[in-house]
Amino acid sequence: MPVTLPVLLPGRTPLREAGTRTGVAPAEVAETETVLAPQGPWRVVVINDPVNTMSYVVLVFRKVFGFSEALASKHMMEVHERGRSVVWSGLREQAELYAFALQQWHLTAVLESDETH
């Protein structure tokens, strides 16, 4: 199960024009709604590789995400056994930072969004 940090709900700002004060009622009330495009959820997925050892991967997960040893081990085993693990999900900007951090540690990390899957 992916670890999801609290994220802001996508902005939704209804803008309504109820009419004017000119005394002339508009024939038709324009109703518009601006919806801010959500930035999330994006998933940070770690892909298995045959090189990095289990203890190394656990260490990286603890270091990058602050996971407990048990949680880091769980994700590591998921990567090992299923070939991938979703280690974080949330806003794209933060997901990019995490993917970058994982790549600094030479893990293979990809970003996925609901749109791509």
Place this chain on the structure above:
Amino acid sequence: MKRIEVKLSLPVVAPLLDLMKASSDVLEAQIAAPLTLEDIDADFRDEWKAELLKGQHEELHALMGLFNSDFFVNGVVAFDEENAEVIVRACSALRLRLRRHDLKVLDDEQLESGSVDLEDITVPLQKPYMCYVFLGTIQELVIQHLDSAILRGPASERSTGSDDDEAGDDDERGGFGDKTD
């Protein structure tokens, strides 16, 4: 500051250093792990890659720096909380390079299980494989003894410089690779 010193067998390790250096040189211009950044803006991707390369260069420089002239006198390399993180990363980078380039004929399963017998592989593969195993051993050793230091980060990067390791000053000396039977 916790520090471990490891005495390596010069006759075993010295022949591996040429290959480590050659692999390290290649990684001056290549990211060790495959990059999958299709969704990233091209300009941002270039910056991203440049930053990764810069970090990788620093790691490899630190690792290769362990094998200086002193090493060839006493065979000792030292790890502490200042270099632990970059050393384990550098080992990972080099192992990835060795796997992708020099050991590509080996199966993933063989490498993951560590079940490769030197006598069962061709001579050209033996040195890269020994190098691969050596780097993995160094990495494991550092993680085993200095993982808490890595998780905290180097003292030089922490805001408070007074929180010494819980165990206090701790100097360990290991005999890893000390001799070959």
